[in-house]
Amino acid sequence: MFESLLNALPVALQFGSLISLFVGTLIGILIGALPGLNPVMAIALMLPLTYGFDPIIALGLVAGIYNGSMYGGAIPAILLNIPGTPAAIATTFDGYPMTRKGEGGLALKTACWSSAIGGIVSALALMTLAPMLAKVTLAFGPAEYFWVAVFGLVSIAVLVGKDVSKGMLSALLGVIIGLVGIDTISGEERFTFDSLYLSGGFELLIVLIGLYAVPPVLEMAEKRNESYFDSDSFRAKPSGGSLGLLRRHWRTWSRSSLIGVAVGILPGAGGNLAALLSYNEAKRKAPDPESFGSGNPVGVAAAESGNSADNAAAMIPSLTLGIPGNLVAALVLGALMIHGLQPGPQLFTRSPDVVFGFMWQMLLTAMLLLLLGGMVATRLFAQVLRMPSALLVPTTLVLMAVGVYTVNGNVTDLYVMLAFGLAGYLLNRLGFPLAPVVLGVLLGPMAEQNFRLTMLIAQNDWTVLFSRPISLGIIALLAVVLLSQLWKALRQRRQSQYQGS
Amino acid sequence: MNYRDLFSGIAFLIIGVSTVWMGKGFFADAAYVPIGVGTLMGAFSLPLIWRGMKSVLAVRTTTDAAASSHMTTQPAPALVDHPGRFSVTLGCSLVYYATLPIVGFYTTSALFITLLAVLLGERRPAVIAGITLGFITLLYALFAVVLKRPLPVEFFLAS
Numbered sequence: 001m002f003e004s005l006l007n008a009l010p011v012a013l014q015f016g017s018l019i020s021l022f023v024g025t026l027i028g029i030l031i032g033a034l035p036g037l038n039p040v041m042a043i044a045l046m047l048p049l050t051y052g053f054d055p056i057i058a059l060g061l062v063a064g065i066y067n068g069s070m071y072g073g074a075i076p077a078i079l080l081n082i083p084g085t086p087a088a089i090a091t092t093f094d095g096y097p098m099t100r101k102g103e104g105g106l107a108l109k110t111a112c113w114s115s116a117i118g119g120i121v122s123a124l125a126l127m128t129l130a131p132m133l134a135k136v137t138l139a140f141g142p143a144e145y146f147w148v149a150v151f152g153l154v155s156i157a158v159l160v161g162k163d164v165s166k167g168m169l170s171a172l173l174g175v176i177i178g179l180v181g182i183d184t185i186s187g188e189e190r191f192t193f194d195s196l197y198l199s200g201g202f203e204l205l206i207v208l209i210g211l212y213a214v215p216p217v218l219e220m221a222e223k224r225n226e227s228y229f230d231s232d233s234f235r236a237k238p239s240g241g242s243l244g245l246l247r248r249h250w251r252t253w254s255r256s257s258l259i260g261v262a263v264g265i266l267p268g269a270g271g272n273l274a275a276l277l278s279y280n281e282a283k284r285k286a287p288d289p290e291s292f293g294s295g296n297p298v299g300v301a302a303a304e305s306g307n308s309a310d311n312a313a314a315m316i317p318s319l320t321l322g323i324p325g326n327l328v329a330a331l332v333l334g335a336l337m338i339h340g341l342q343p344g345p346q347l348f349t350r351s352p353d354v355v356f357g358f359m360w361q362m363l364l365t366a367m368l369l370l371l372l373g374g375m376v377a378t379r380l381f382a383q384v385l386r387m388p389s390a391l392l393v394p395t396t397l398v399l400m401a402v403g404v405y406t407v408n409g410n411v412t413d414l415y416v417m418l419a420f421g422l423a424g425y426l427l428n429r430l431g432f433p434l435a436p437v438v439l440g441v442l443l444g445p446m447a448e449q450n451f452r453l454t455m456l457i458a459q460n461d462w463t464v465l466f467s468r469p470i471s472l473g474i475i476a477l478l479a480v481v482l483l484s485q486l487w488k489a490l491r492q493r494r495q496s497q498y499q500g501s
Numbered sequence: 502m503n504y505r506d507l508f509s510g511i512a513f514l515i516i517g518v519s520t521v522w523m524g525k526g527f528f529a530d531a532a533y534v535p536i537g538v539g540t541l542m543g544a545f546s547l548p549l550i551w552r553g554m555k556s557v558l559a560v561r562t563t564t565d566a567a568a569s570s571h572m573t574t575q576p577a578p579a580l581v582d583h584p585g586r587f588s589v590t591l592g593c594s595l596v597y598y599a600t601l602p603i604v605g606f607y608t609t610s611a612l613f614i615t616l617l618a619v620l621l622g623e624r625r626p627a628v629i630a631g632i633t634l635g636f637i638t639l640l641y642a643l644f645a646v647v648l649k650r651p652l653p654v655e656f657f658l659a660s
Contacts, residue, residue, distance in 0.1 A: 176520055391623055401598070
């Protein structure tokens with residue numbers, strides 16, 4: 001295998017392949033930075049154009065768009081609190097507060113390096129661990145997926161914000177929003193109130209833009225007409241330059257990249273879960289967890305390396321087993337089939353140059369991010385911060401409108417976005433964290449589907465949820481998170497009692 | 502904030518109870534999660550209501566004590582900082598969404614940016630015109646020329 005990997009390097013370094021990597025990464029950053037456009041849409045639009053190309057050039061474009069968009073999603077997340085892609089939700093937690101503090105430049109640079117490191121680790125994992133790790137994922141059944149979803153949901157509800165009951169209520173509200181629409185298993189309409197619009201359920205991106213992007217725009221509008229951000233925002237550079245950044249974040253990057261790779265291998269889990277779990281873990285391990293959410297660069301580093309580490313790893317089950325881990329992986333399989341290649345274990349022996357060349361391309365695009373990400377993001381997109389708030393408000397609202405409208409071509413989506421925006425504004429003001437709401441919308445259906453599937457397979461025998469070793473391992477992790485929070489709360493109460501007396 | 506916790510707790514309790522009530526009418530296993538989630542929501546709203554009630558009572562006691570000693574107490578921060586600007590932004594957005602399919606995307610967006618910028622206090626015509634034109638041109642180049650995404654057609658181009 002190692003020989004095949006080395007033989008594929010010159011293929012990935014061909015002129016045509018390099019050009020496709022460069023163009024793909026640029027398109028990816030741009031697509032990721034525009035809310036409403038996502039890598040799936042961009043790759044789907046690009047694939048028909050690559051029919052006449054060599055497979056390695058088509059896959060180079062895919063690799064560039066995929067890795068580029070993961071970093072691109074961080075740009076509006078940091079500058080405007082709008083997650084460009086769902087995977088950039090966790091980046092808003094500390095990225096946007098950093099911009100408000102005048103550290104937008106530092107946040108973008110941290111995000112760029114973190115995305116690149118996460119992408120590199122993920123590509124290396126794809127190259128080395130692919131066949132071995134794919135076997136482990138075969139052991140994951142619906143019960144395990146149910147527990148993974150519950151773990152993601154409960155841990156974010158408990159760890160984000162100061163009040164556990166408010167975090168849990170936010171998460172449960174998200175789950176209820178996710179329940180709206182036709183039930184995919186029984187076909188029954190739930191919470192639709194006989195509305196045709198609601199029967200399709202709420203589009204994640206619309207909920208996301210509404211909850212996350214509208215409230216800060218409304219807050220911006222409430223301020224007097226002045227630059228909303230500190231004009232020195234882009235002068236904030238990491239102390240010690242890039243080397244300082246490396247020294248400061250290597251632990252977070254290593255941990256988050258490993259989480260991202262592990263999540264990426266699980267089909268269906270996705271970069272958003274990887275980012276949120278990485279963020280939670282970074283917060284749990286930090287000596288100053290209370291600084292998370294108010295502009296801690298470690299939060300940005302964890303979220304970005306986590307979501308980018310998911311990218312190449314998500315290709316492991318698709319390339320080795322032919323099971324796509326996410327929509328992009330499904331499109332990669334489509335791209336291979338368009339070019340007459342059959343995904344699965346035989347792909348490694350029949351077309352090693354293409355499959356290993358693609359792995360090299362994932363690695364090269366992750367590296368390209370350092371060059372293109374820094375250049376495009378900090379020097380071009382960041383100019384947006386110099387606009388006065390009276391102009392930034394309407395232009396951001398138009399950007400959101402176009403992003404939301406292009407999802408379904410339906411004007412009702414715009415009203416729905418605004419309604420979610422108002423709800424987000426109110427929840428924010430009442431002290432309810434918004435991240436668990438989004439995670440509830442995202443993981444609620446995943447938890448429900450797998451729970452019902454487990455019950456169906458086990459003929460309503462509940463013990464199956466607690467009998468498999470992997471499930472027990474995830475339950476143990478969940479218990480650790482809950483007990484650590486309980487211990488923290490008890491310690492704080494004891495300290496306040498001690499200070500009071 | 503005390504009344505806010507109390508009222509938000511009650512609101513969540515109502516949502517939870519309604520979810521359980523509606524969930525009971527769903528077919529077999531489609532009801533599992535709605536009932537479970539509604540029950541949990543009701544359960545988690547109770548500590549919030551309890552805390553809210555406790556702090557409301559505590560504040561009332563403090564306010565009574567302050568009134569008897571002629572002291573002033575701190576009011577809770579407003580839910581909306583600047584209701585005027587807030588409603589102008591919301592109102593303009595609603596009008597924008599309503600006229601978008603009739604007038605067309607690029608024309609409505611250009612008018613929306615100009616109007617809202619003026620209403621929010623921008624008074625430099627050249628800056629408004631420059632940014633509006635530049636932004637709309639960029640959107641047109643990207644969505645119409647490169648990505649070819651269908652957006653509401655301009656009224657003067659519709660046949």
